[in-house]
Amino acid sequence: MSMKILHRTVLAASIVIGSLGMMALARVSLAQAQPQTIVRAVMHSDLKIVDPVWTTAYISRNHGYMIYDTLFATDAQGAVQPQMIDTYQLSDDKTVYTMTLRDGLLWHDGQPVTSEDCIASIKRWAARDVVGQAMMAHVKDFVAVDQKTFKINLTEPTAAVMIGLSRASGTAFMMPKRVAETSPQEQISDYIGSGPFVFKTNEWKPGSKVVYEKFTQYKPRAEPPSAMAGGKDVKVDRVEWLAIADQQTAVSALLAGEIDLIEQPSHDLLPMLKKNANIQFSDWSSLGNQYVFRFNVLNKPFDNAKARQAIWYAFNQEDFLKAVIGDPDYYKVCKSMFFCGTPLGTTKGMENLLESNFKKARELVKESGYDGTPIVLLHSTDRHVYANLAPVAKSLLEKAGFKVDMQSMDWQSVVVRRAKKDPVAKGGWNLTITSTNNVLNPLESSYLNAACEKTTFGWPCDAQIEKLRNDFSRETDLTKQLALTEAVQLRAIEYPVYIPLGQWYQPMVARKSLNGLIKAPAPVFWNITKTGK
Secondary structure: OOHHHHHHHHHHHHHHHHHHHHHHHHHHHHHHHOOOOEEEEEOOOOOOOOOOOOOOOHHHHHHHHHHOOEOEEEOOOOOEEEOOEEEEEEOOOOOEEEEEEOOOOEOOOOOEOOHHHHHHHHHHHHHHOHHHHHHHOOEEEEEEOOOOEEEEEEOOOOOHHHHHHOOOOOOOEOOOHHHHOOOOOOOOOOOOOOOOEEEOHHHOEOOOEEEEEEOOOOOOOOOOOEOOEOOOOOOOOEEEEEOOOOHHHHHHHHHOOOOOEEOOOOHHHHHHHHOOOOEEEEEOOOOOEEEEEEEOOOOOOOOOHHHHHHHHHHOEHHHHHHHHOOOHHHEEOOOOOOOOOOOOOOOOOOOOOOEOOHHHHHHHHHHHOOOOOOEEEEEEOOOHHHHOHHHHHHHHHHHOOOOEEEEEEOHHHHHHHHOOOOOHHHOOOOEEEEEEOOOOOOOOOHHHOOEHHHOOOOOOEOHHHHHHHHHHHHOOOHHHHHHHHHHHHHHHHHOOOEEEEEEEOOEEEEEOOEEOOOOOOOOOOOOOEEOOO
């Protein structure tokens, strides 16, 4: 080859290599020029507890839906649908469930999801959850058939399996076996899930920000999303939960386009938001929520049923609902332990209760032997839907003859404090207030669980309530279910486990730049797209 030809060849090669280099640089520049799609949301509370099995706090449940997945879920019609499960069968005698996982399920560390992972996760969830405990009373054993298939062998048929594994709250989230083997009485320290988002622990700043990124290897179901079921198709790169406690500040940030969504805006700010053409309204739960006034039966005086019965007479729902929600469009007086307007909503036994009959309340306080020791009432100050509840309770309790020590703190501190079984003198508590949307039936209602040490904070202990709930778990006839529901309510009036303070509704607000918001019992961030501000 002549030197001239060689020179031309080298020159041509240099031009090609240079062109390829320029194209590569152009691609890098283009990628850098296209910022991530980020959804910024203000949730109802800051996230401090990240184990959704260890606590019933809804912010921890919401976190769970970001990073974990479930075997089953309920759709918009309330029907149970497979989620991580591909196929399942129930034996003719209804005592053996055989479940097979979908192909392609991976943990965030790239390892495949296995049957043993799911069995360990079910056991840990069931140890603390109200329906899980009812289910385990009927479980003979679990068997891992192979990597993707497992069996749940029952001693007798029960509806608790499918109800429990599809719960929207009190959710049976699947975790790796090594994580799920953590004692249910202890919090996990490994946050690997298989859900649609990855928890960015290195960017988590309690009191400031929680960050999630799209899990690119997540394989959504093919069906369209429907409530908690269907395809969890993530269409944004990143979700940030920002801790902004002041509602006016959060709303101002929403109107300015600095954030995209507020999960629970203050009700008194809704009229202003409705006037803004850039804001859309939605509702995570069409059934609403129920306020729950909870006793700690481990500590005096509420270890005595008569002291608890007194509160049935001292309280009335209207005072609480007006003080917190204000607008009657967003609340409903409902003298039932179950959602009014649903098949099992009943006012059986509620005559003359929740009417602030202080004379009757004081009689019961006296009969209980209450000695005048101040009772500790936990007061959440940083959540607007809770902030005014405890002051109302304090006033009504004092009119009934109790001395009240109302202790104020942020919501996450309430969540931590209420989990303690300590005596009051050592940092324990007597009374607390929360909210739930799991009051459709006696089995799912966490605060009707009276299984002593196995139940959630407050730890009521009553064999009669537990027998009735167990009977309900076996019954499929609606008429018989209603009779059992009424019997549970009558017993819960006699042996009080909590006082329902009425039904309330919470709209969610977002900028119209967000599309694909799903109406569901919990806030979910899949299926959302974002265009501009």
